[in-house]
Amino acid sequence: MSSGLQERDEIVRLLSGAPSVALACHVGPDGDALGSMLGLGNALRERGTQVVASWGGAPFRVPAAYDFLPGLDLLVPPEQFPAAPEVFVALDTASADRLGTLADRVTSAQCCVVVDHHASNTRFGGVNLVDVSAAATAVLVADLLERMGEPLTQEVAAPLYTGLVTDTGSFKYVATTPSVHELAARLLATGIRHDLITRAIYDNAPFGYVQLLGRACANAQLVPDAVGGLGLVSCVVAAEDLARSGLGLADVEGVIDVLRVAQEAEIAVVLKGDPLEGGFKVSTRSKGAVDVGAVCTALGGGGHRFAAGFTSHEDGEGTLARLRAELDAAPHLPV
Numbered sequence: 001m002s003s004g005l006q007e008r009d010e011i012v013r014l015l016s017g018a019p020s021v022a023l024a025c026h027v028g029p030d031g032d033a034l035g036s037m038l039g040l041g042n043a044l045r046e047r048g049t050q051v052v053a054s055w056g057g058a059p060f061r062v063p064a065a066y067d068f069l070p071g072l073d074l075l076v077p078p079e080q081f082p083a084a085p086e087v088f089v090a091l092d093t094a095s096a097d098r099l100g101t102l103a104d105r106v107t108s109a110q111c112c113v114v115v116d117h118h119a120s121n122t123r124f125g126g127v128n129l130v131d132v133s134a135a136a137t138a139v140l141v142a143d144l145l146e147r148m149g150e151p152l153t154q155e156v157a158a159p160l161y162t163g164l165v166t167d168t169g170s171f172k173y174v175a176t177t178p179s180v181h182e183l184a185a186r187l188l189a190t191g192i193r194h195d196l197i198t199r200a201i202y203d204n205a206p207f208g209y210v211q212l213l214g215r216a217c218a219n220a221q222l223v224p225d226a227v228g229g230l231g232l233v234s235c236v237v238a239a240e241d242l243a244r245s246g247l248g249l250a251d252v253e254g255v256i257d258v259l260r261v262a263q264e265a266e267i268a269v270v271l272k273g274d275p276l277e278g279g280f281k282v283s284t285r286s287k288g289a290v291d292v293g294a295v296c297t298a299l300g301g302g303g304h305r306f307a308a309g310f311t312s313h314e315d316g317e318g319t320l321a322r323l324r325a326e327l328d329a330a331p332h333l334p335v
Ligand code: 5GP
Pocket: 026, 030, 094, 095, 098, 253, 282, 283, 284, 300, 301, 302, 303, 304, 307, 308, 309, 310, 311
């Protein structure tokens, strides 16, 4: 069942009538942030709407894994983003602060629309379509476009498929329902090269990344009695190591997926040194017994129940200690 029917109707009305629309996603965009934004952007452009898209963070550089996406020409750096858009749509963004330097558009826009699936969403828009049961924000965009009667072209389908495949962990996570596969089938039916898309996202990185991954895994720590005996595995990717390898934060998103394989640990954590701003971007994953979304929200971040993150300005040890204290206190969910 679709939730937020009234909001969906209202957003369809707004998007159908607006001559120009300004789209934004969260800083440090991932596959669903970029995919849902560019899928919507390409569809709106095809119907003659003036579209710009952006995110409010430095560096304003599309992560290499996503540089194949159609619609990158819609992107403008945040400095060139309209000051007071007529219709402003925030995609995959749980709270206004996640818009970075574009957060002021929430109030300067004539109308702010939020389309998201994060449980931690603060409903900061004038119209909020927040469906926590949606596997990806791309699912919500596909539904809106269907309601608008927009055709699914390859330019629309490729970004939406990117959002769907990344936020379901390649159709492995629990949110992967029959309707997720039905949407995937409709997207594939457009003729998009899903094999090239998933290779670009998952199976294509510089050799320096492979070596950095080795170092990250070699320095990983396993603490079996952490998290009330559920076990914690963690590693650090230092900012200096990133710089030496010629890599950015966006290039090491996949490290957590290797680390979380460790069967002795319920929780996996990667501390990624931020080469530009200092401090750490922290990624956390749970196998289902702990709500890491709530844990990271308590630490000033957010995310989903089993995949979440936060930013820390402490050193590595202090960051991990603060996180461990919060994890130790977290209730254990029935699995
Ligand atoms: P990742 O670990 O892949 O960077 O992020 C996992 C999930 O947590 C994503 O849904 C992402 O949007 C969210 N997340 C990661 N870092 C932060 C943060 O600093 N603040 C908030 N609110 N959410 C975050």
